[in-house]
Amino acid sequence: MSISLKRRSLLAGSAASLLSRPAGAADFGPLGKPSWAADGPQGVAMRKGLAFGAAVPSNLLNRSAEFRKILARDCGLLLGNNELKMAVVMPEPGRTDFAPADSVVRFARAHGQRLRGHALVWHEALPSWVAEQLAKASPAQAEDFLRRWIDTAMGRYRGMIESWDVLNEVLAGYGPVRREDGLRETPWLAALGPGYLDLAFRLAHDADPSAVLTxxxxxxxxxxxxxxxxxxxxxxxxxxxxxxxxxxxxxxxxAHLVSDHPFDAAKFRRFLRELGQLGVGIAITELDIDDKAFPADPAARDKGVADFARRFLDVALDEPALLDVVTWGLFDGDTWLNDHPDHRRPDGRRQRPLPLDEAMRPKPFREALIAAFRHAPDHSTVRARLRGTA
Structure with a gap:
């Protein structure tokens, strides 16, 4: 057997091992009645045709009754923060693990909440064994692997996950852009060329035609x-x-906002308007606020975070095409910012970037969310059309 065929066999074999039986709705229980409080973030947001939600870690969801109570009260939309990334689902050849994602799906369905899938194609959270094989694969082999991965992940939850992040962070990062097309250099780009962006969307549509692709x-x-x-x-x-x-x-x-970075409301408003004019819905998908420029005093920091959140949301919610607001975590004990060297506070204190504090008590950020939703223009008709529910 040739080396090329051996590579094809390994990729195809690994991909084929993904093809677990797609789970139907019965495996995750019936869709329950909405659980959120009328005066909470989701309850107020839905009056304007909006959805509010959060990224959640399944391990905390499974062990904390208090966390489950808060999610049910405040959120109308959930996603797992790592649960559907390839590194979690496919840690090694021949083995898949959907248990973490299943628990998020099961909880959301029981509480009548929408679901987002995150993220199918990303240069990070890529298992090392996959990256190594993509580097050796022909375009046909890489496409076959991508198809099987998308079919497996989306097929398991077909009809249950409303929207999927098909592509995540495909543009080049900070600093000078090396490629004329502005794309980030990733294993996917190397294996498939720039056409992988269109390809991923077409494969995702084939896997679940009812899903909204993002x-x-x-x-x-x-x-x-x-x-x-x-x-x-x-x-x-x-x-x-x-x-x-x-x-x-x-x-x-x-919308990973940073307190010492400038924000121009007029420019951001124009960008949202231009996106809306292209006919797509818009979602704020990972909102949190790095508080490193705010004072050490927790009350002062919380006020700074809430004020920034309100300024940002007042602009975003003016746009009729804006449909969802999702925070990356719901309470300060579940933030990635404390672990990232670029976001550590100079004074060494822990960040307070989310609507609830580390003890899961509401903060001014939560109040700012509710106030922003309450005072936002009512674009329910446009939003229903974009969601396909009008």
Missing amino acids: WNEDSLEHDFGWVEARRARVLTRLEAMRKRGVPVRRFGIQ
Whole structure:
């Protein structure tokens, strides 16, 4: 057998091992009645055609009754923060683990909550064994693997996960852009070329035609020259994809806000309007606020975070195409910011970037969310049309 065939056999064999029996709705219980409180973030948001939710870790969901109570009260939309990333689902060849994702899906269905899937194609959370095989694969082999991965992940939850982040962070990061097309250099790009963006969406649509397919991107919020150029690249590429009939129906803005970075409301408002004019829905997908520029005093920090959140949300919620607001975690004990060297506070104190504190008590950020939803313009009709529920 040739080396090429051996590589094909390994990729195909590993991919085939993914093909577990797709689970039907009965495996996850019936869709329950909505559990959220009328005066909580989701209860207020839904009056304007919006959904509020959070990324959740399944391990905490499974062990903390208090956390489950809060999620049921405050959220109308859930996703696992790592549970459907390839590194979790496929840690090694021949073995898949959907148990963490299953628990999030099961909880959301029981409480009548929408679900997001995150993320099918990303340069991080890629198992080392997959990256190694992609580096050796022909384009046909890489495409076959991508198809089987998407079929398996989406097929397991077909009809239950409303929207999927098909692409995540595909544009080049900070600093000078090396490629003329602005794409990040990743194993997917190396294996399949720039066409992998369109391909991923088409494969995802085949796997679950009912799912809303999203391009999720970072570093689009703040007022820097390189961010403005990045927004322009998004608009140009997204418009071209739509003209080619690529089934991208939503654009996700991560919104990892940083307290010492400038924010220009007028420029961000214009970007949202231009996205909406392309006919896609918009989601704020990973909202949190790095508080390192705010004082050490917790009350002062919480006020700074809440004020920034309100300024940002007042702009975002003005846009009729804005559909969802999702925080990356719901309480301060579940933030990634304390573990990232770029986001550690100079004074060594732990970040307070989310709606609830480390003891899961509501903070001014939660109040700011509710107030922003309550005072937002009512674009329910447009939002229902974009969701396909009008």
